[in-house]
Amino acid sequence: MVSRNFEAIALKQLQEILNQKGITAEALFEKYDIDGNGSLDFSEFENALRSLTGQSAPQPIIRAVFNALDLDNDSTLELAELVSLIDGGKSPISSGEVGEIEVVDHSNSNFNGSYIRQGTEINGKPWFLNSTGARLYFYSGGEGGARSWSFDDRQQDGSNDWYRGGWTRPPTLGGIPLGTRRWVGVGRVTLTSVGEPAGASPEDAAGEDTFKIRLELSKSIFSTDEGIEVEFTLPVLDDSAWIGVVPAGIAHGDEAVNDQHDIEFRHLEGRTIGGFTFSNPGVGDWSIRLNDDDDSGNELAYVEFTVVAGLAGTEISGDYDSMMTAKAEAFDLIHELGPLAESLAETPNLSDEMIKDMGDAMLEEKIANLPNFLQNLVRKKWNARSDDFVTMVRSKMPEASTIAAGTVVAGVLGATAAAVAANA
Structure with missing residues (x-):
């Protein structure tokens, strides 16, 4: 699960990107509300983020941001909810019955303060009433005009479309318009449910550098039946930058050393915010390490965790030594591609890409029964050595002159055989 702090940082980073690009809530809706229904569903929101940021963030991150903005929990984002993000407002989320609402930032101070829910x-x-007599109520459109939530300071039964303190359109499902919204006639006003936990907002991450290096584990102690969840925010790094699980006792600083000892890894592929879930490495002390590239680079950051005995039958391995043995045996499978190289050398018209594809297919066949984390390690090693495999195949192929001579000999033999057959 994405933590509240991480959710707030994700919101703030998105807010900064939108503001830097000069994108308004109205412009975002106009461009990405594909079906024109006045709201963004999850798919439209995901496409908008991909287009605006140039990144495909993991689904849990997108879902967390989407849910934080979806104030009325109707599984769509309305214009007012996007305004709360882009204009920097709060995005509180209320659950259960709302008994009291705090109103701030109203241009008329009589409409600010605590509003208590009334018995009718x-x-x-x-409807809600504050100490100055101002009330917040729902207008159903019976007198004409749009349905709305309105602020007014006159006593009435709701049949009159009165809004001395401004009005705003109701959320899609008709809930209370919590959060920061534009209220017609007064500007932005924030309503918060008192006593209810507010959802994350960009303001929760005020002062945070959203592109600094940050590795965050869901906790520091895991049992052997749990996956290891890590979240990150980063500056832009090389596509080959990677995060991996390395025993805590391995010396820090050198990417090549981490590469030699990692149990599992993921390439960042340009991501600056996101999260990974790694397989459980078994009982012991471990670390998650960030490395700036995959070619003798540097370790940039790490965070440590401990795995203790958990549910029976769920451990990937018993100890570090046995895991390293399994890793070495898995790497030996790459060397078993030697006979394939001999076979491919007999077909000199193969392209380099075809040779690699055949090597990929054979390797996948050999590693199919290995644990996932070992499969990933072997693929990583193979990707680094696939060019060497092509070179080896090429070196075993006969010289071009030999091939040409063989072709001539085959031609002569063929012609002789034909002549003998014709004169038989």
Whole structure:
């Protein structure tokens, strides 16, 4: 699960990107509301993020940001909810019955303060009253005009479309318009449910550098039946930069050393924010390490964790030594591609890409029964050595002059055989 702090940082990073690009909530809707229904569903929001940021963030991150912005929990984002992000407002989320609402930032101070829920309803919705007599109520459109939530300071039964303190359109499902919204006639006003936990917002990450290096584990102690979840925010790094699981006792600083001892890894592929879930490495002390590239680079950051005995039958391995033995045996499978190289050398018209593809297919066949983390390690090693495999195949192929001579000999033999057959 994405942590609240990480969710806030993700929101702040997205807010900064949108503001840097000069993108307004209205412009975002106009461009990405594909079906024109006045709201963004999850798919439209995901496409918008990919287009705006140039990155494909992991689904849990996108889902967390989407849910934080979806104030009324109707599985769509409305214009007002996007305004709360781009304009920098709060995005509180209320659950259960709302008994009190705090209003701030209203241009008329009489409409600010605490509003208490009253015992009756207006137009089928709860209404709220503050100490100055200002009220927040739902107007159903019975007198004409749009349905709305309105601020007013006059006593009435809800049949009048009164809004001295401004009005805003109701959320899609008709809930209370919590969060920061534009209220017609007064500007931005923030409503927060008192006593309810607010959802994450960009303001929760105020002062944070959203592109600094940050590795964050869901906890520091795991049992052997749990995956290892890590979240990150980073500056832009090389596509080959990677995060991996390395025993805590291995010396820090050198990417090549980490590469030699990693149990499992993931390439970042340009991501600056996201998360990975690694397979459990078994009982012991471990670390998650960030490396700036995959070619004798540097370790940039790390965070440590411990795995203790958990549910029976779920450990990947018993100890580090046996894991390293399994890793070495897995790497030996690459050397078993030698006979394939001999066979491919007999077909001199193969392209380099075809040779690599055949090597890939054979390797996948050999590693199919290995644990996932070992399969990933072997693929990583193979990717680094596939060019060497092509060179080896090429070196075993006969020289071009030999091939040409063989072709001539085959031609002469063929012609002789034909003549003998014709004169028989």
